[in-house]
Amino acid sequence: MKIELTSNQSKRKDSFEAFVKKEIAPHADQFDRDEKIPIEIIKKVIGHDYAGMLLPDDHGNNNCDMITYGLLCEEIGKASASLLSVITVHGMVCQSLLKWGSSLQKEYWLPKLAKGDVIGAFALTEPHIGSDAKNVGTSAVFSNGSYTLSGRKRWISCGQLADIFLIIAQCDGKPTTFLIEKDQPGLSILPIQGMMGFKSAMLAELQLDRCTVREEHLVGRLGFGFSHVGMTALNHGRYCIAWGGVGIAQACLDASLDYSAKRKQFGTYLKDHQLIKRMIADMVTNIKAARLLCYHAGYLNETADPDLIMETSIAKYFASKIAVKAANSAVQIHGANGCSSKFPVERYMRDAKILEIIEGSNEIQQLIISDYAY
Amino acid sequence: MKTDEIKADIKKFLSKYIKKTELEDDMELFTSRLINSLFAMQLVLYLEKQYQIKVENEDLDIKNFNTINLITAFVERKI
Numbered sequence A: 001m002k003i004e005l006t007s008n009q010s011k012r013k014d015s016f017e018a019f020v021k022k023e024i025a026p027h028a029d030q031f032d033r034d035e036k037i038p039i040e041i042i043k044k045v046i047g048h049d050y051a052g053m054l055l056p057d058d059h060g061n062n063n064c065d066m067i068t069y070g071l072l073c074e075e076i077g078k079a080s081a082s083l084l085s086v087i088t089v090h091g092m093v094c095q096s097l098l099k100w101g102s103s104l105q106k107e108y109w110l111p112k113l114a115k116g117d118v119i120g121a122f123a124l125t126e127p128h129i130g131s132d133a134k135n136v137g138t139s140a141v142f143s144n145g146s147y148t149l150s151g152r153k154r155w156i157s158c159g160q161l162a163d164i165f166l167i168i169a170q171c172d173g174k175p176t177t178f179l180i181e182k183d184q185p186g187l188s189i190l191p192i193q194g195m196m197g198f199k200s201a202m203l204a205e206l207q208l209d210r211c212t213v214r215e216e217h218l219v220g221r222l223g224f225g226f227s228h229v230g231m232t233a234l235n236h237g238r239y240c241i242a243w244g245g246v247g248i249a250q251a252c253l254d255a256s257l258d259y260s261a262k263r264k265q266f267g268t269y270l271k272d273h274q275l276i277k278r279m280i281a282d283m284v285t286n287i288k289a290a291r292l293l294c295y296h297a298g299y300l301n302e303t304a305d306p307d308l309i310m311e312t313s314i315a316k317y318f319a320s321k322i323a324v325k326a327a328n329s330a331v332q333i334h335g336a337n338g339c340s341s342k343f344p345v346e347r348y349m350r351d352a353k354i355l356e357i358i359e360g361s362n363e364i365q366q367l368i369i370s371d372y373a374y
Numbered sequence B: 001m002k003t004d005e006i007k008a009d010i011k012k013f014l015s016k017y018i019k020k021t022e023l024e025d026d027m028e029l030f031t032s033r034l035i036n037s038l039f040a041m042q043l044v045l046y047l048e049k050q051y052q053i054k055v056e057n058e059d060l061d062i063k064n065f066n067t068i069n070l071i072t073a074f075v076e077r078k079i
Helices: A007-034 A039-047 A066-079 A081-100 A103-115 A225-260 A274-302 A308-339 A345-355 A362-373 B003-017 B037-051 B068-078
Strands: A120-123 A139-143 A146-156 A164-171 A174-181 A187-191 A204-214
Touching: A007 A039, A007 A066, A007 A081, A007 A345, A039 A081, A066 A081, A066 A225, A066 A274, A081 A103, A081 A120, A081 A164, A081 A174, A081 A225, A081 A345, A120 A146, A146 A164, A146 A174, A164 A204, A164 A225, A174 A204, A174 A225, A225 A274, A225 A308, A225 A345, A225 B037, A274 A308, A308 A345, A308 A362, A308 B037, B003 B037, B003 B068, B037 B068
Parallel strands: A120 A164, A139 A164
Antiparallel strands: A139 A146, A146 A204, A164 A174, A187 A204
């Protein structure tokens, strides 16, 4: 068994790293303070074809494998977890439509999503529904060829920026997915601010007040909105977040190596203190383990193996957990400096925590993994 | 592939996930909640990989997936 990036994957990783180092990393702290990512940055991401990397080109060819996509998520996650979440939710919409969209929906939306002319976001969570996702309260009532949706969706990543939303609602008690444009009458978008982490992910609350759409806006079929359309989206989201966790953890390690090699206490560099060495050793080991889980999930996603669902869940669970551990250690190594916004590790810590909650909380992942084990 | 072979394959796959029950060909899988929504996508992936078929938008009907017999018939139509 050879676990090694191909030369093409290595080259693309280097190009992602160079892009992020130049265009994202220097500004990520400012994005966090402003609680938004400037549209110019989003356009640069789009301009590099990062928005629709997994969609087939005009000739039906896939130009990006899942490992390469994961490497992009890691590099972006290292610099800005918020930007990663924008790319993640856009990808969730892309993958859901690619798999379950009607011919008309695919023809109309996929080219626009691929080019980034349209940005997508995924709307499942509600004020009173999080983990119990199948029991969303947003309703969809069918009449005369149209569906009328009423309800609220909250904590929608990229909600302030998205042009279209994939929304899961109950239609006659059956979870069903709809694709709704941002300026559809009856849909209001309210910015959310003041989040602990992912501060520049431009979250929003969606209010659907008798928002009526034609039946062509239904994605998939009645009753398959969560089990098939939603799960396709969530699997993609978990995959991106798993790699993002590796990215944040790596950023924490890099910052800790740098800091501990420059700062002295008791006449000795921090890196030579044994308790610091212990924290570094744990970070290194956990990151390697998480990355291997991500590679495995990537391979299974690439080969469309049925085990991809479970292995992606495992990767997300572990990577988000070790990202939090790495961030805790990084802040500890930095001491009081680690609690200051002048050092990026305090942002990494806030962002890492969010990973344990989104795309299915880690408790849900534990239930999934445990049920699979029996 | 013969019907019996397909049926045996599918039963073997399902048995990995439904361990406590002796599976019968007409046992309702989804409507009886023997399997959950997480498994639904695993079943799609398995059928696509094993039989080189594509499960598409228009195939999303519980009548294609709710029993071993129905899944077998669905696969035979798609092959």
